[in-house]
Amino acid sequence: MKHILEIFMIFNCSALAGAGKTYSAARWAITKSINEGMKIAFIQSSKRLIDQTFEDIDGVMGKDGAYVPVRRFYGRDGIGIGQSVRKEIMKHLNDTHDDGEIILMTHAAFLGLPYWHKQQLWTLVIDEIPQVDKMWDFKLSQTHYLITDHVAVNEFDPIHYQVSPLSEKVLTDYRRNLHNDEIYEKFKDLSACLLSPHWSVHVRKEQWHRHINGETEHGRHTLSFFSMLEPTIFEGYRDVIVMGAMFEDSLMNLYWSNQGVKFLTHKEISSGVRYQQHDNGELVSFIYLLEDDWSKRVRNLELDGKSLFDWSVEAIKRELRDKPFLWVANNDITDNELFGSNQRLPGVPNGLNEYQHIDHMVFLSALNRNPAHIAYLEAKGLDPEQVKFATGCQTAYQAFMRGSIRDPGNQKAKTCIVPDQRTAEYLARHFRGAKIGPLSGNMKVTKKQPGRKPKADALTNAQKQARKRANKTSEILGKLLHMKERQKSDTKNTIDIGNSGFVFNPTQLRHSWNSYVVNLFDSIYSAVPSFRMRMTNEEVIAEIKATHKTCTDKKTNNLLLSAADFNPDKSPETKRGMANIEYVNGIWLDNDGGDLTPDEFHRFFPDLRMVAFNTYSGGNRWRGFIPCTQIMTVEAHQIIIRSLERVVNQRGYWSDRQADEANRQGRTLLRHGFDTSKFVPSSLFYLPVQAKDGDSFLREWSGREIDPILWVERSIIHEKSEEAQTLEFEDDETTTKEVNSFDLDTVLGQISVKGRPIYQDWIRITWAAIKVAGKNDGIAAMEKNFPQEKGREYPVLASGWQEHKSPGKDFLINMAS
Template structure:
């Protein structure tokens, strides 16, 4: 595809990407009467950005998300249609952007996409067990060469079903898939089994940004993103580097203060391994609970940022020093006074999804794991004190597997990678017994007296923020 308007900025975590985007956008809107669309992952991040970075400029600033307006996509499209001649900045979410259809006068707009969208593949299963239901559905849509396409018969009305203006309860179930089938910006792959279950996998296409004057996608580890690799390999996209954003730095420095420790001497971490058990001294020991106990003991009374799966929330309930981060921690800057971070999350696609990414999008399994799992841990780590580039505080990162520790080290030159106490591999039962005995007997680090209360940590953080603004 012709993509001369697609630019990229590979911006490391804490390099000031969002601030740089806003500053460039403000100058363009104020000085050159340009129209700017800034697309961010969540409505919460939009509100935070407007409050902390945009302020009250002398031009309009609009936001389109579910807390600010009803019918977000329709109203955003209408805003494009009714646009005036003077400069402005408009904010919207990734979710709204990915649902856009035709954008009136798109060429007048410069788009900044803050973080590469993660919702680039949508998987839905539609149950069509009854023959009459299946016949009704395929009157409007057809399967051809593994794709779900709009039907072209005289009684086919796929667009009406996608809009579902009458809010029909039955068609509401199929509306999401239908809207992507009729969109120019999604390709819908499909297969149906004997029971009548239609599995659809929709893939975002780069045509979404084709009509805009210029689109800049900014993200850490940009060229490791699955979406980027797929567009480059399968859609013929060549991203043009954009070095105009005023980042604080282009690569991580001062990483000598970081120690990355791993619990298991293996490559990868999964729910299956986490939930497995091993026989130790005639007792079944759960791998995940063993890892949690080992990390808690290692950290002692120090505050720690933690990432974990929701299905194991109760295991962390009584860990008083743990601050639980959300699954997508982008934009959280309020924990930079915390020096310890642990990642227990297991994030992997199911086998069918992985096969699709391999075969259809052309992304290797290791590349999938790097983006879906290790990139999330990288983002979580940078919610800690490591986010402060010139800090002298030592930072500790605890991960479950050595493969992830080694991957992080390639991004953070100068850091140390070492096992936590001794690398655990339950395949070696003797080692498992020895480590279990060590865990029971060892008390963990003695309190140094340097641990601060929550109020003290908050006061220190406010002082740093105040100093940074001066």
């Protein structure tokens, strides 16, 4: 796969649903084909949309008395398309003249083409935003060889391998599946992506090695492959135009902006749409079922013998009564008559325009990706919050826009019932003046702000974030490359011995350019090292093995090692602090005893070279050393440490602080046991010795040394995205009366007399108070009514407050009743 190294520009038209962007693009295409001889291909999401666009083009040409050759091609769904259709498209591209023309085909047909003849002559109009991510989750504890024997894996990032074809013939057979074999069918889509130069495919290292080594625990661990559509799919064409509602929120925009793509507004098509904003928001009521996020797990929870989904269906029927409405739910909800004669829409309803006479919509789909997929997308630089907005929330918007809201002239009241507060608030941000509230609860009116034309080609938030991340990464990489050259040129082999009462006899040190300084200290209070040596990773590991044989009466009789080289003159305040660090060498970890064993920890990073050994105290306490390919900056060290911690958390192990907090909420978490205070590179670690109780061990795993440049360049740690714009509400007479009738201080007092709530409820009460009264007044009310809590905890809770996750007034009333 090629990487986008220079600025790669793609046009976009982010017109709202129902604004007529496809019709505008059709008129533009006819004009350009006739007047400028342009060859234009519409790449559309469905046959239905192709037929509609074909009719629009035919109608415009008939009305204007114009003519341009137009041809449509159909392919069946999925990446693979029928050979006859593929051949038909390829033949047309090879044989066509150089004059203007318009052709139409599906996304699936386009993605299935092996190449595009004379692509530099063609402009692509991508109608509806393509899905850029895929995941396949296989249970192959005994038959993984059907795929693993035919692919190769190579280093990609700290936790994923890049997967490439090894046996193209076998993968091609899987993709074609000419004999309709069920096993081949399972690998068909994955094989198509592996064979395509435009889909990058990855696999979790841990899962790969578990299957190769036969450690799937009787199939409990699955083998998951992940894939991303890369911008190279559009390289070489004259122009590319991507059209889709809410394009700025799409995964394509978010991911491709990270890859260096610059999206520019296509002004001609965008200027031809019917409207740039929804002006009929005051007609809409957005009603949500839950304050917490919706998921299949939540949906299926049992309450008094019925699922939460069933309770929701009954409540929705009571709310809408005999009003006709459209509804959407996951495919595993098979009862199409769940809501009687009301029309059910497909899970992806884009392009359906025949329901504009129906005013109301019920959206009940749970569209969350599974945790492994979210972790992969997060490693690719996509915030989980952004992913949720780009999937469930955008699909809910598309579903709502199938109804009468699509017609600006329709002045009837409309109701949209969605499963959670996050989705309702997302929708309300695009319909200013809309009402929003919980089912059977009080509704609030959002402010209807005046429309403002966006600055032409201004950077989107995704592009700003990508630029900021790229600049920061470039800065750290520059320092690392400089350190690498410095390490090569500094070949002194020295042992400096200070005034120490300890006797330390290192083995013969070899002369090597890849050495670095290792400092040994008498005690945790020492500011100056007793020994300062230049060593290689091999020598450090040899000394770990040698000193591990040592026996001592107490651990303080031992020397302490630092992972950093200090310059005492670098800071006037300290001699061995963070400000004194010249560079860091290797990763040292101190585990004070938890549920995570060294063997399990290594399974999370199966390709890494690693050494683990007991502490003096013994038991389940241990320390670990992971060598690195070069010395590094403090920033690079912290990225690596945070990456290790992120993976440990993803696998279900947490710090003592996190586990204690969960206990207060009535939940139990596994503890990883790492001393997080030792995650800073200025920490000291006792050298290995025999355990005092004789329970000693030393494990060594072969593998790769951590490459700081790779771990920074392809970091799985990224800054959180900017918070979504906060909704503002009208202070009209109804709302004012409603707020005045609710006295926060009185309600909190009623809650407090019941006794201290459990920790989870206390957090939710605090967030609800902030949502009702604002940050300062909310904290003040909490401190007044819950004075037993440490005051400094409230500002910490407030700093993490998010409106779309926060309960509100109704929650407080329920807690007080």
